[in-house]
Amino acid sequence: MPYPASMEDSKRKVEETRSRRIEKGPPERIPAEERTALVPKFHPDFIKEQFRELRIGPNKGGRAPLEIADLLEGNSRIDPDRIDLDKIDHDVDVLVVGCGGAGGAASLLAEENGASVLISSKLRLGDANTIGAQAGTQGCDRPNDSPLLHYLDIMGGGHYVNVPELAEALAKDSPDVIKWLEELGVNWDKEPDNSYHELSGGGASRRRMHSCRDYTGLEEMRVIRDEIRQRNWHGRKIDWLEFEPAIELLMDDKGQVAGAILMNLETRQMSIVRAKAVVIATGGMGRTHIQGFPTTNHYGATADGLVLAYRVSCHLVHMDTMQYHPTGAAFPPQILGFLVTEKVRTLGAEIVNCDGEQFVHPLEARDTEASAEIRECKERGKGVSTPTGEVGLWLDSPMVDIKRGAGTIQRELPAMVRQFGRFDIDIIKEPMLVYPTLHYQNGGIVINADAATPIPGLFAAGECEGGVHGRNRLIGNSTLDLFVFGRRAGRAAAKWVKEVKLGKLTLDHVRKWQREIKEAGLEEMPVSPMLLPNYARQERYVPGFQPLGQVSPYTPFGDRAVRWI
Amino acid sequence: MAQETRVAEEGKVEEKVKMLDIYIMGKRYKVPDAGLTIQAALEYCGYNLIRGCGCREGFCGACATIYNFTYDPTIKYGLACQTVVEQNMVITQIPFFPAAESLYNVGDLQPKEGVNKLAELYPDILTCFGCNNCTKTCPQNLEVMEFVSDAIRGDYEKVYEKSFDCLLCGLCAARCPQGLQPYNIALAGRRLRGAYLAPKSQHNLDRVKEIEEGNFDADMEKLKKMSADELRELYAKREIEPAL
Numbered sequence: 070m071p072y073p074a075s076m077e078d079s080k081r082k083v084e085e086t087r088s089r090r091i092e093k094g095p096p097e098r099i100p101a102e103e104r105t106a107l108v109p110k111f112h113p114d115f116i117k118e119q120f121r122e123l124r125i126g127p128n129k130g131g132r133a134p135l136e137i138a139d140l141l142e143g144n145s146r147i148d149p150d151r152i153d154l155d156k157i158d159h160d161v162d163v164l165v166v167g168c169g170g171a172g173g174a175a176s177l178l179a180e181e182n183g184a185s186v187l188i189s190s191k192l193r194l195g196d197a198n199t200i201g202a203q204a205g206t207q208g209c210d211r212p213n214d215s216p217l218l219h220y221l222d223i224m225g226g227g228h229y230v231n232v233p234e235l236a237e238a239l240a241k242d243s244p245d246v247i248k249w250l251e252e253l254g255v256n257w258d259k260e261p262d263n264s265y266h267e268l269s270g271g272g273a274s275r276r277r278m279h280s281c282r283d284y285t286g287l288e289e290m291r292v293i294r295d296e297i298r299q300r301n302w303h304g305r306k307i308d309w310l311e312f313e314p315a316i317e318l319l320m321d322d323k324g325q326v327a328g329a330i331l332m333n334l335e336t337r338q339m340s341i342v343r344a345k346a347v348v349i350a351t352g353g354m355g356r357t358h359i360q361g362f363p364t365t366n367h368y369g370a371t372a373d374g375l376v377l378a379y380r381v382s383c384h385l386v387h388m389d390t391m392q393y394h395p396t397g398a399a400f401p402p403q404i405l406g407f408l409v410t411e412k413v414r415t416l417g418a419e420i421v422n423c424d425g426e427q428f429v430h431p432l433e434a435r436d437t438e439a440s441a442e443i444r445e446c447k448e449r450g451k452g453v454s455t456p457t458g459e460v461g462l463w464l465d466s467p468m469v470d471i472k473r474g475a476g477t478i479q480r481e482l483p484a485m486v487r488q489f490g491r492f493d494i495d496i497i498k499e500p501m502l503v504y505p506t507l508h509y510q511n512g513g514i515v516i517n518a519d520a521a522t523p524i525p526g527l528f529a530a531g532e533c534e535g536g537v538h539g540r541n542r543l544i545g546n547s548t549l550d551l552f553v554f555g556r557r558a559g560r561a562a563a564k565w566v567k568e569v570k571l572g573k574l575t576l577d578h579v580r581k582w583q584r585e586i587k588e589a590g591l592e593e594m595p596v597s598p599m600l601l602p603n604y605a606r607q608e609r610y611v612p613g614f615q616p617l618g619q620v621s622p623y624t625p626f627g628d629r630a631v632r633w634i
Numbered sequence: 635m636a637q638e639t640r641v642a643e644e645g646k647v648e649e650k651v652k653m654l655d656i657y658i659m660g661k662r663y664k665v666p667d668a669g670l671t672i673q674a675a676l677e678y679c680g681y682n683l684i685r686g687c688g689c690r691e692g693f694c695g696a697c698a699t700i701y702n703f704t705y706d707p708t709i710k711y712g713l714a715c716q717t718v719v720e721q722n723m724v725i726t727q728i729p730f731f732p733a734a735e736s737l738y739n740v741g742d743l744q745p746k747e748g749v750n751k752l753a754e755l756y757p758d759i760l761t762c763f764g765c766n767n768c769t770k771t772c773p774q775n776l777e778v779m780e781f782v783s784d785a786i787r788g789d790y791e792k793v794y795e796k797s798f799d800c801l802l803c804g805l806c807a808a809r810c811p812q813g814l815q816p817y818n819i820a821l822a823g824r825r826l827r828g829a830y831l832a833p834k835s836q837h838n839l840d841r842v843k844e845i846e847e848g849n850f851d852a853d854m855e856k857l858k859k860m861s862a863d864e865l866r867e868l869y870a871k872r873e874i875e876p877a878l
Binding site for chain 1 (some may be wrong): 671678681683690691692696718738739740743794799801802821827828829833836837838839841842850854862865866869870872873877
């Protein structure tokens with residue numbers, strides 16, 4: 070019996086109300102007016118005291134979450150006066166910082182277009198958020214669909230503040246991304262008539278989510294990573310460095326980006342990369358644990374790319390909006406915050422409260438769905454409490470098999486069955502307990518449709534860039550974003566390196582940054598980029614001990630045995 | 635949960651947590667018996683992880699771990715982020731294992747009648763003598779030896795089906811007495827299957843062509859110029875296709 074007795078009563082109500090819920094059907098979708106009232110009242114993006122104005126840099130005066138603001142205003146990890154820029158360790162055309170789906174795609178396209186490529190990866194090649202993406206990738210390729218409908222969904226989901234050119238690129242490239250991945254050897258789910266098996270998703274008006282069981286991101290990433298390795302077939306033009314993230318960008322005396330300084334995490338040696346173009350593909354920020362939320366993100370999701378870009382005066386957009394995935398695991402505590410894919414709901418699972426009542430349509434856009442859940446728990450008191458003090462709502466997964474026939478869950482959601490099975494919860498027979506979890510950075514570095522930033526030679530792709538999704542990203546559009554803008558960045562970077570002549574390398578931008586920090590009286594800010602979170606428990610203060618990662622001052626360690634999962 | 639709770643006189647809940655002995659690479663530590671995963675236990679003991687940690691959700695295979703117990707020498711396998719520590723557990727991680735992948739160009743993987751591409755790439759697979767160690771190591775509980783046999787027979791479809799949930803953690807290769815790399819063999823098999831044997835989806839190819847030909851460009855320009863209010867109106871009116 071995996072669920073404790075205190076939760077059993079409520080679980081029984083979920084079971085008892087199933088037939089009634091089937092009869093009744095899902096609640097109406099929330100009308101636009103109600104949605105505009107609901108989200109500001111309950112969504113974490115609207116808790117004013119959790120944000121502050123930035124005091125320096127290109128977004129000065131703009132708002133950011135406290136945790137992100139600290140990093141953006143952080144001190145450099147280097148002393149520019151003690152770095153000899155005449156000693157170059159790696160001289161390449163394109164440096165790609167980060168190697169998830171976006172960095173991988175950028176590397177492949179840059180290589181195909183004639184550039185030599187070096188990848189700087191903080192963890193192993195490909196150990197990124199991409200690999201944990203489960204639900205699927207949108208592609209508007211069914212006959213009743215079109216890039217126009219996809220565009221409308223993207224804009225509506227994003228509250229109409231998306232950059233139109235970027236939303237257009239996302240929609241128009243999507244069928245080709247699906248095709249490209251298949252040509253590389255990705256095994257998409259198919260229907261008996263050979264068409265793609267496509268499901269609907271929250272906020273999407275058509276079924277356009279392509280999947281590989283519920284290991285979509287894993288399948289995409291392992292193929293991309295393998296392809297990067299295999300490109301050595303025709304001579305080594307893609308090289309990579311693992312556990313060696315970028316800690317500062319290099320510029321030249323003409324104001325162009327000219328490479329980066331990397332740090333080997335194991336030896337803490339620094340190396341200098343001269344590159345004619347740099348693609349930032351560092352992903353998201355979940356491990357900063359904004360507002361103390363658990364996260365679905367991987368261990369290295371610490372917003373490093375935002376910091377690198379900000380220091381060379383790139384603007385960031387929509388930094389005051391993060392996505393909280395409506396269904397993070399709230400029980401058992403070993404997988405707190407763990408991503409329960411939206412696919413569970415697209416297949417027919419319902420979100421119900423402690424009394425077994427369905428209070429929201431299961432396929433609202435994510436900010437709406439998450440806000441409705443928070444309202445149900447905080448305002449209406451209809452959440453289910455766990456022994457460790459979490460609160461959650463039931464995600465009634467057995468409904469999937471009831472609606473679609475026995476065996477559907479096992480076939481479509483093997484990862485979910487396995488992950489909960491490890492903790493003796495059988496999601497085929499029992500519901501899961503869920504609550505919103507920190508999932509995605511909606512905004513980020515400003516780019517154009519070529520994934521180029523306004524700084525010459527600097528490109529950004531994937532979760533670290535902003536404007537594509539406005540203030541809220543839809544399911545299946547993030548893995549799409551990776552490949553759309555990763556490919557565009559790779560192509561554009563390769564083109565750029567053919568034209569550019571680098572001048573003399575300089576770290577003057579870092580000197581200038583440190584001066585600004587001093588003038589603003591911010592010398593006490595932590596160093597950034599953060600690189601890794603610090604989850605290591607340290608019982609006593611050790612003089613001189615400098616842990617690699619950082620602890621957020623806003624979510625203190627306290628007495629908890631485990632900081633974060 | 636092994637946390638004992640008792641209500642003290644003044645009504646406060648006091649927690650008394652039992653401690654477990656675990657051994658990290660032979661060194662003994664004490665950690666609370668509160669359902670910690672191996673990964674959380676390492677961090678509880680003060681390790682600031684660099685290697686051996688990735689998605690922390692059981693998807694990336696970075697935290698492949700081997701363990702046994704002081705009283706039971708049988709080697710066991712798991713992902714550190716998904717395996718809960720137990721009393722007297724002896725733990726070591728395999729964050730990297732040398733396994734040279736065969737090189738190929740996916741464009742040259744086109745299957746041919748009578749040629750087993752996987753045996754061509756990995757001729758050593760023929761030396762598998764069926765000890766089944768690979769299957770025993772798999773933290774995903776896949777039938778590893780079976781898909782190696784399928785690879786020997788050149789049955790790409792079966793390789794795909796049986797190996798699909800593979801995380802490429804590398805534990806199978808670490809334990810293979812013949813030095814085979816089941817995870818890389820299966821990866822090549824799946825890529826071959828995805829690129830060449832999976833049926834083509836014509837509706838996708840048609841749409842790609844329509845977009846290339848600019849069929850949607852004029853309407854897209856109109857949409858891009860619309861104000862938020864105009865878009866909002868269209869959005870509200872759009873027809874939503876029912877879920878499958």
